[in-house]
Amino acid sequence: MALLYPAKVISASSKKGLNYNNSSSLGAPSEVSVLPISLLVLSGICVLASLLPMVPIRHGLIRIFDFARLQVIGLSLLVLGIVTLTEPGTPTGVLSFAIAATALMLQVIFVLPFTPLWCKQTMDASSDPEKDATISLLTCNVKQGNQDHSRVTDLVRERCPDIAIFMETDQVWARALAPSLAEFAEIVEHPLDNSYGIILASRFPLNDARVRFLLNDQVPSITCIATLSNGEVVRIIALHPEPPVPTRDTMGRDAEIFVVGEEVREERRPVIVTGDLNDVAWSRSTRRFLRISRLLDPRQGRGFFNSFHALYWFLRWPLDHIFHSTDFRLVTIERLPEIGSDHFPMFYCFELVGAKFGAEPPPATEADFDEAKMAIDTEKKRDRDPAGSDWE
Structure with a gap:
C-alpha cells in the first residue's frame, strides 16, 4: 500500500527565492x-x-x-x-x-x-639652403641574409646621397652594391660574414679614411674627413656596435658608443656620428653619450622615426641614429620604404652653416665620465665574440 504524502506546492513568488540553475553561483563568478x-x-x-x-x-x-x-x-x-x-x-x-x-x-x-610637442634640438635649415653647403647621408642596415639586393641599389640611384653607409654587409653584398657605388668618388669597406661588415661610399673627397676596431677586433667602424663642395670639412664616424641580448651584458655596445663620445667631444671640426647603434634614442646610454659628446639629436622635437622592426608595425623603435655638432641645421630627415631588411633605411640632409645653432644637451657630469670609463676599461680587458655574430 503506497503511502501518499501531500505535494509541496511552490508558488511563483517562492520560486524567485530558489535558483536551480543559478549562473551567478556556478561558473559565472x-x-x-x-x-x-x-x-x-x-x-x-x-x-x-x-x-x-x-x-x-x-x-x-x-x-x-x-x-x-x-x-x-x-x-x-x-x-x-x-x-x-x-x-x-x-x-x-x-x-x-x-x-x-x-x-x-x-x-x-x-x-x-x-614628439612635435617638444622643442627642436636641431634648428631647421633655411628655406633655400646653398647646395655646396649641404651634405646628405643614406644609412642602411641591409641585413646580411637579405637577398633582395636590387631594392637597395635602386634606392641608392634614386636618392643620390653624398654619403652612403651600409651595415651587415658581407662579400655577397659588397659585390651586389659595387655597380651602384661605381659613381662615388671614394669607398671605404670592410665586409664580414659575422653581421658586422660595413661600407661607406662618398661623392666627396675623403681624408684620413680608416676602418677601426675600437674595442672588439670583430666589430669594425669607419672614420673619415669629407671635404664638401664649398671646401669645408666634416668628420664622419659610422659605427654598428653589438645588439643587446638577454643572455649577456650590454657593456660592449655601451663602451663603443662612449669611446666615440669622448673622441668627438674634443673634435674642433664639424662632426656627424651615424649608424645602427642597437640602442634607442631615449636610453640611459644614448642620453649619456649626448652629454659626453656634446652632439645634437635632430629627432628631438620632430618624431620617433622608428627604423626597426620593418616587418612588424607593433614592434618598432628608433635604432638607427644620426647625431651632429652644432655646426649644422636640418634640411630633411626621412624614414624610407623597407628594402627586405628588418631595418628601414634612413635619409638625412644637413646644411653646414659654420656657426653654433640649436639647443645643446645638458652638460656631462662626473658620474657620466666615471661610468663611461668603467665600461670602456671593462670591455678593453675582454676577448669574446660579439653578440649576434652567429645569427645569420
Whole structure:
C-alpha cells in the first residue's frame, strides 16, 4: 500500500527565492572576476616595464625594457580605456587605473622629447639652403641574409646621397652594391660574414679614411674627413656596435658608443656620428653619450622615426641614429620604404652653416665620465665574440 504524502506546492513568488540553475553561483563568478584581475596584472606589467630601465645595470634582461616604451604606452592606454568602460569605481578598477596611469606618466617623460610637442634640438635649415653647403647621408642596415639586393641599389640611384653607409654587409653584398657605388668618388669597406661588415661610399673627397676596431677586433667602424663642395670639412664616424641580448651584458655596445663620445667631444671640426647603434634614442646610454659628446639629436622635437622592426608595425623603435655638432641645421630627415631588411633605411640632409645653432644637451657630469670609463676599461680587458655574430 503506497503511502501518499501531500505535494509541496511552490508558488511563483517562492520560486524567485530558489535558483536551480543559478549562473551567478556556478561558473559565472569566476568568469566575471577574470577581467578585473587581468587588468590588474596588465597594469602591474606596465609599471614594472617602466621601472626596470631605471635600474643602473648593464644587462640585456634589464636594458631590453629601454626599447618597448611605445608599446608600454599603448598597453597602458588600453588598460585605462577598459577600466574606464568596465570597472569604474570598483576597488580593483581604481587600483588598476592608478598603476597604469603611473606607468603611462613614466613612459611619456622619456618619449615626449621625440614628439612635435617638444622643442627642436636641431634648428631647421633655411628655406633655400646653398647646395655646396649641404651634405646628405643614406644609412642602411641591409641585413646580411637579405637577398633582395636590387631594392637597395635602386634606392641608392634614386636618392643620390653624398654619403652612403651600409651595415651587415658581407662579400655577397659588397659585390651586389659595387655597380651602384661605381659613381662615388671614394669607398671605404670592410665586409664580414659575422653581421658586422660595413661600407661607406662618398661623392666627396675623403681624408684620413680608416676602418677601426675600437674595442672588439670583430666589430669594425669607419672614420673619415669629407671635404664638401664649398671646401669645408666634416668628420664622419659610422659605427654598428653589438645588439643587446638577454643572455649577456650590454657593456660592449655601451663602451663603443662612449669611446666615440669622448673622441668627438674634443673634435674642433664639424662632426656627424651615424649608424645602427642597437640602442634607442631615449636610453640611459644614448642620453649619456649626448652629454659626453656634446652632439645634437635632430629627432628631438620632430618624431620617433622608428627604423626597426620593418616587418612588424607593433614592434618598432628608433635604432638607427644620426647625431651632429652644432655646426649644422636640418634640411630633411626621412624614414624610407623597407628594402627586405628588418631595418628601414634612413635619409638625412644637413646644411653646414659654420656657426653654433640649436639647443645643446645638458652638460656631462662626473658620474657620466666615471661610468663611461668603467665600461670602456671593462670591455678593453675582454676577448669574446660579439653578440649576434652567429645569427645569420
